[in-house]
Amino acid sequence: MNDFKLYAEANDWGLLVPEISLAFGALLLLCREALRKQGRESGGGLAFLLQGGLLVYFVARYLFFDPRPDSAGESAFNGMIQQSFPADVMRCFFLGCAFLTSLFANPGLRERRLPQAEFHALVSLAAASMMLLVQSNHFLMLFVSLETVAVCFYVLVSYHRGSPYSLEAGLKYLVFGALSSAILLFGIALLYGTAASWSGGTAPSDPLSFTMLEQFVAANSDSLAVRAGTAFVLAGLAFKLGAAPFQAWVPDVYQGAPTAVTAYLAVASKSAGFVVLFNLVTGPLFGLREFLIPLLSLVAIITILFGNLGALTQTNVKRLMGFSGVAHAGYLLVGIIAAIGMHPDVPEKSVFWAIVFYLLSYSLASYGVFGVMGVLAPTEDADQPRSLYSSLAQKQPFLAFTLAVGLGSLAGIPPLAGFIGKLLLFVVAFQAELYGLLAVMVMGVVIAIYYYFAWIRETVFPPLPSLDSSDKEPQVLWSPQFPSLLLACILGLLTLTTILLGFYQSSLGQSF
Amino acid sequence: MNEEILFYLFSTLMLFGGSAVVLSRNPVNAALYMILALVSLAVLFLTLDAFFLAALQVLVYAGAVMVLFLFVIMMLDVDLRERSRPNIMAAALGLVTTGAVVAILLTWVGEGSTIRPSVGSVPTPGNPLAFVTGSKAFGYALLTKYMLPIQVAGFLLLVAMVGAILLGRRTKLKSSEGKDGS
Amino acid sequence: MDGVLGIEEYLVVASILFCIGLLGVILRRNVLLILMCLELMLNAVNLALVAFARYSGNMDGVILTFFAITVAAAEVAIGLAILVALYRRRKSIFLQDLNLLGR
Amino acid sequence: MSDLIAAILLVPLCSAALILFFFRRDADTAAKLSVGASAVAMVLALFALFQNIEIDAARISWLKLGDFELSFGFLLNGDARLLLFVVTFVGFWIHVFSLGYMRDDPGKARFFGGLSVFMFSMLGIVVADNLAMLFVFWELVGFSSYLLIAHYFHTDEARAASKKALVINRLGDIGFLLGIVLTQVRFNTLEFAELEQAALAQPELLTAGLGFLLICGFVAKSAQFPLHVWLPDAMAGPTPVSALIHAATMVAAGIYLLVRIDFLLVQEVFSLIALLGGAMALYAGFCALVQRDVKKVLAYSTLSQLGYMSATVAIGMSGLAMFHLATHAFFKALLFLGAGSVILGCHHEQDVFRMGGLRKRMPWTSWTFLLGVLAISGVTFTSGFFSKDAMLLAAYEENLPVFVMFLVGALLTALYMGRLHWLIFHGESRSKAARQASESGLTIIAPLVALALLAVLGGFVSLWPESLSSVFVQELEHVHESTGNRLVMTFGALAWILGLWGSWNLYARTRDEDPLMKKAPVFFRLCESKLFFDEVYDFCIRRPLRHVAKVFEALELLFISGLMVRGTAGIVALLGLATSAVHRGGLRVYALWFVVGLVVLLGYALAWWEF
Known part of the structure; x- marks a missing residue:
């Protein structure tokens, strides 16, 4: 039993303080909800406080106490967890996403009289498990935290349970989520089984651990079982990313989910998927790079084309964001391919920085856009035609400006953060000599400008009175409200950061 | 030899049950076939010396999950039989694809080892996670090496519980009922 | 243990069951049955995992199976809850009636 | 010194930002702010000019990735x-x-905001020390030009013109961007000095x-053949915009590049x-000779003068081109502003054949013009x-x-400019x-004065400060x-005497029809149809190559409708429809997608193994 004792001693819970505090915060929220008096609705104050506090904790930790830009990372929990600077950045990122999601969702929940405490608890738990997901260094840990994220999202997506749209979206997400987790698990089983029963050399003692699998895969890259397992694992992950041909659920689920959850799904869940994919392809599956590069390139090309072409004809802006999210996943996949196809003398870190920066710019812009959408959303959240935004600039210049900057950044208009993000990806793709993918990316970006600008134009320019034959005055069905002060400040901050990051980010990347 | 007979008998039963789930039109029948498949799987676990899992399989799946299914079927209490035949195209594509999956798996089968190591009742010192039949080692592993995942799984169940309560609760909601059926 | 049964037999059965589940997900229109078929797929994977674990003499696969069962149960619980809620709104659990999105 | 340059850049930017955020409704303040900023x-x-110091590049790192910066x-x-x-x-x-x-x-506030944005981006082009930065400002200039052309966005003409300008400039910019990328690849730097x-x-x-x-960028921005078609249309914008952007500065940016x-x-x-x-x-x-719209005449005249400049750069006398750029900026701005004054005086009448005799009523304008x-x-x-x-x-x-x-061009210049003056200011x-x-x-x-x-x-070089004239004075002496x-x-x-004399004879006593139409109908038609440019194009290229052209047309639709031209439902839109048609919400269809994807991945794994 001595070995088990060693195992037990390797569980260093101190490393996971943020995750543990999030989980306990969620428990606290649930308990308080259970004990509260009838009729008194508890808000999300505690959740905001917790998530915001942790964010500050992280930032402070790196600013003042423990700047470790170049650490190789440390392994803990018997190889379940691998901490490193990039993973910490992503933990921060998820905390930020959770904070924004809770904040953006609150007004809608209050208006619909839906329980708030549970929502914030679920958002916190999802954030905690995503934070574990990006640190996991073991397939079992990966599977469990991935499923926890997924289960949280099943509930969050169908949270507007009064709306058949939301429930339908939840159902679709669940069915495909379960399908993809079965596929992922089969892949894991294949990799595990071949590694564990490998007779060629010394079988790894822990065949689920990334570190051990890396050696095994590198030595057995021509085994069909390894390839089939990898294909299954990639298919399972591609679902999370919304990469083609596993993208079909994306527009529906994005449309049906509550807007704040859509943002969370689009940004945090997808980012988690990308970081996991990055960890996998540069870690355990690195030995298969010859096999992976053409495969992922194909997936990336289809994804970019599909996302952009699909978005082109959408008039419902939530579906449009869904399709465009698929396209962004395609661009990010190019980054992933660059990471494995890179020249050996180009550091992997610069690719990771390109991906992280892209995620960052994407999340800032997306939260800006989704935030505005949330403010303007009609009673039925899923039903948001583009015409809802017509001449918003005249009614609510602030919201219109936020929206325009967000969309501009997503489209990649030069001075904004989104442009730099795309540029960084272009640069890494160029350095990795992925010229074909580069061409597809450029094509995608060109198409994207069209649909983003159609929306911006709808927002900024008033409709023409008599271009069409019908001379009807556009009916003003609703007058948008100004968001609460806190929300407005956050939106302003997002916009400002999007603009500033376009000008100043070169030194941020040095840490990677 | 016993083992072999058990394997062939119950894998046949399991595959039959599985196919019947896919083919039966009445969900109640499907649920019962499903229980058949799951229990057969538990027996297959037994032939693999995974006694603890076999028990778990019967308890969790056949006991809890399938009862939940049946409960929902009874609760909805309507005619749930499918009227339309499955789409031929879909069926063909499905068969082709699934056939491809099987084919690929069969191509590979020769690669693995086919000899089972003998099973001890306690883990050896050098290899604490060697395969054992007892549930004690199972517990040890879960509470030491896999302590973190087990905690996460606990939260997963919590989320599932909270979610099920939230979504299943029947309360008056300010909703857009008017849009239903559109 | 005389080792007459090889791991192939288990894997063949597991992959056939997996594909039966997959086929069910594609073909069935009743959401309840789709959920059941998903369970079948997960069970097939479990069988493969346990067989792998047994034949390689490594415990981790069995433990992963334990987690897979947990996850499957949680997914079913949520899935059925959503289904019931949806049934209350739409009075149907057939796919052709549950298709408001994307219109 | 670089602080001074930065200040020059920031002043219009601040003005634009202030207008955007605070003075959207307060048009007068916005106007004062913008004018003040430009002053x-x-x-x-001027300060910067007389401090004749070569600038030491105080560079701010903007983007860094590995060795790429x-x-x-x-x-x-x-x-x-x-x-x-x-x-x-x-x-x-x-x-x-x-x-x-x-x-x-x-839309006064919007207009002045746009002017400030334009000033910022144009000055950015002028001082940029590398191609990447230049390109960013280049795009900004294009964008502000788009905004300003579209100032009267309620007219179809302005909308179409702004779209055309943007699309054509983008076409050029794509080539330019590729060129920049290629430069970076070849030389591993984008800085002018290092390059x-x-x-x-x-x-x-x-x-x-x-x-x-x-040079794709130059061709589009300076409206040279074959991307020249946007400039005459861009005259749909307000006249000061035409003067500033489409005559004096922005189009000259191409020459400067x-x-x-x-x-x-x-x-x-x-x-x-x-x-x-x-x-x-x-x-x-030739085109300018027959236009009826005063601004169109000036637009074609600008095209012609840009032709002079670019050809001069190309024969190795870039200093002279810069000299002409400067003098052209003065007199072309003057002409446009004069035209603006006339248009304002005549209540937005732009047809020169509906003017005439303004010499007495608008003496200042007449003399300066x-x-x-x-x-x-x-x-x-x-x-x-x-x-x-x-x-x-x-x-x-x-x-x-x-x-x-050049010589024939000079004759034509005198001819059509004389025509313009006589038609507007003389006669009845x-x-x-x-x-x-x-x-x-x-x-x-x-401003006119x-x-x-x-x-x-402006032509007397001795009046120029040394810091400016050094650009061209040597080449001037040389020639x-x-x-x-x-x-x-x-x-x-001879050219200008003949031209002015000819125009006096032809146009000084015109009533309301172009005398050229009667005297040389063939020539007139030829010019009016822009030398049958479109017809020749149609005959030589389109008809024989109709099928090829169709493909190109489709490609053009693909790209141009991608580049935000609304209403062109091209192939992309069709593809888009097809794409969204498979996302019609059917869960089983989606599941099939999923499985097909899985099979593709697995098939790939299998095929790989076979090889």
Whole structure:
């Protein structure tokens, strides 16, 4: 039993303080909800406080106490967890996403009289498990935290349970989520089984651990079982990313989910998927790079084309964001391919920085856009035609400006953060000599400008009175409200950061 | 030899049950076939010396999950039989694809080892996670090496519980009922 | 243990069951049955995992199976809850009636 | 020093931001702010000019990834100083003019905000020290131009024109961007100073292909053949915008780009530019001859003058091109503002055949306009004379066909400019609006006088400060030493005398129809149809290659509708429809997708194994 004792001693819970505090915060929220008096609705104050506090904790930790830009990372929990600077950045990122999601969702929940405490608890738990997901260094840990994220999202997506749209979206997400987790698990089983029963050399003692699998895969890259397992694992992950041909659920689920959850799904869940994919392809599956590069390139090309072409004809802006999210996943996949196809003398870190920066710019812009959408959303959240935004600039210049900057950044208009993000990806793709993918990316970006600008134009320019034959005055069905002060400040901050990051980010990347 | 007979008998039963789930039109029948498949799987676990899992399989799946299914079927209490035949195209594509999956798996089968190591009742010192039949080692592993995942799984169940309560609760909601059926 | 049964037999059965589940997900229109078929797929994977674990003499696969069962149960619980809620709104659990999105 | 440059850039930017955020409703404050900003920028620019220090590049790193780095920095050499002065000076007076011209416009705040954005981005192009930064400002200039052309967005004309300008500029910019990327790949730097050294060190890296890609940006922005079609349409914008952007500064940015990167271009590229420039000088002259809209005449005239400049750069006399750029900016801005004053006086009548006799009613405008006409025609001792004469000389020495084209172009210039002046200011008033015209206020007249002063005196090099004239003075002396000096000057004088005399005969007593239409109908039709450009194009290219053209058309639809042209439901839209058609919400269809994807992945795994 001595070995088990060693195992037990390797569980260093101190490393996971943020995750543990999030989980306990969620428990606290649930308990308080259970004990509260009838009729008194508890808000999300505690959740905001917790998530915001942790964010500050992280930032402070790196600013003042423990700047470790170049650490190789440390392994803990018997190889379940691998901490490193990039993973910490992503933990921060998820905390930020959770904070924004809770904040953006609150007004809608209050208006619909839906329980708030549970929502914030679920958002916190999802954030905690995503934070574990990006640190996991073991397939079992990966599977469990991935499923926890997924289960949280099943509930969050169908949270507007009064709306058949939301429930339908939840159902679709669940069915495909379960399908993809079965596929992922089969892949894991294949990799595990071949590694564990490998007779060629010394079988790894822990065949689920990334570190051990890396050696095994590198030595057995021509085994069909390894390839089939990898294909299954990639298919399972591609679902999370919304990469083609596993993208079909994306527009529906994005449309049906509550807007704040859509943002969370689009940004945090997808980012988690990308970081996991990055960890996998540069870690355990690195030995298969010859096999992976053409495969992922194909997936990336289809994804970019599909996302952009699909978005082109959408008039419902939530579906449009869904399709465009698929396209962004395609661009990010190019980054992933660059990471494995890179020249050996180009550091992997610069690719990771390109991906992280892209995620960052994407999340800032997306939260800006989704935030505005949330403010303007009609009673039925899923039903948001583009015409809802017509001449918003005249009614609510602030919201219109936020929206325009967000969309501009997503489209990649030069001075904004989104442009730099795309540029960084272009640069890494160029350095990795992925010229074909580069061409597809450029094509995608060109198409994207069209649909983003159609929306911006709808927002900024008033409709023409008599271009069409019908001379009807556009009916003003609703007058948008100004968001609460806190929300407005956050939106302003997002916009400002999007603009500033376009000008100043070169030194941020040095840490990677 | 016993083992072999058990394997062939119950894998046949399991595959039959599985196919019947896919083919039966009445969900109640499907649920019962499903229980058949799951229990057969538990027996297959037994032939693999995974006694603890076999028990778990019967308890969790056949006991809890399938009862939940049946409960929902009874609760909805309507005619749930499918009227339309499955789409031929879909069926063909499905068969082709699934056939491809099987084919690929069969191509590979020769690669693995086919000899089972003998099973001890306690883990050896050098290899604490060697395969054992007892549930004690199972517990040890879960509470030491896999302590973190087990905690996460606990939260997963919590989320599932909270979610099920939230979504299943029947309360008056300010909703857009008017849009239903559109 | 005389080792007459090889791991192939288990894997063949597991992959056939997996594909039966997959086929069910594609073909069935009743959401309840789709959920059941998903369970079948997960069970097939479990069988493969346990067989792998047994034949390689490594415990981790069995433990992963334990987690897979947990996850499957949680997914079913949520899935059925959503289904019931949806049934209350739409009075149907057939796919052709549950298709408001994307219109 | 670089603080000073940064300040010049930031002042218009701040003004634009303030207008955007705070003064959208308060149009008067916005206007004052914008004018003030341009005045401050001009004063600062003058400071910068007289501090004759070569700038040490204080560079700010903007983007860094591995060994790839982009930065912001300033490069203030002679060309940049000259253009800095021209842009701020002309810009300031056009701002002042706009105060009067746009007084009652409902979109006044938006207009002045746009002007400030434009000033910021144009100045950015001038001082940028590397191609990446230049490109960013280049795009910003295009964007602000789009906004300003679309100022009267309620008219179809303005909307179409702004779209056309944007699309065509984007087409050019794609080539330019590719060229920049290629430059980065070849030389591993984008900085002008480093590039120049690298180009000298490794001349074998310079290829015609690189050059052609790089000049795409110039061709679009300076409206050279075949991307010239947007500029005449862009006259749908307000007149001050036409003066500032589409005559004096932005279109000249293309020339400036050529001058900045001339070390990257090879002989083949230069030959092409020379040919295109000379042809454009001629072609646009013919087109200008028959236009009825006063602004269109000036637009074609601009095209023609840009042709002069680009051809001059191409024959190796970039200093002279910069000289003409400066003088052209003065007199062309003057002419446009004069036209603006006339349009304002005639209540937005733009047809020259419905004007006439304005000499007495609008004396200031009439006299200053006349000075502008004389300058652009190259009348001896006006600014246009000095710069055009020098260009003619240079062409005479270096490239005889271009010289001939220049000469005929000069004749045409005098002809159509004279026509414009006689038709507007002489004869009888041919419409009610013209009979009721009157001079506008001081904000209109002051810019006219200021610019007229420079249009006349700007040619005397000795009046220029040393820091500016150093750009061209050497080349100027060089060409004047050449043998053909007398001959060319005589030819030049003949050209403007003949042109003005001819126009007087033809147009001074016109009633309300173009006399050319009667006297030389064939010629008139030829010119009116823009030399049958479209028809020839149709006959030579479209008909025989209809099938090929269809493919190109489809491609064009694909790209242009991708580039935000609304309403062109091209292939992309069809594909888009097809794509979204498979996302119709059917869960089983999605599941099939999923499984097909899985099979593709697995099949790939299997196939890989087989190989």
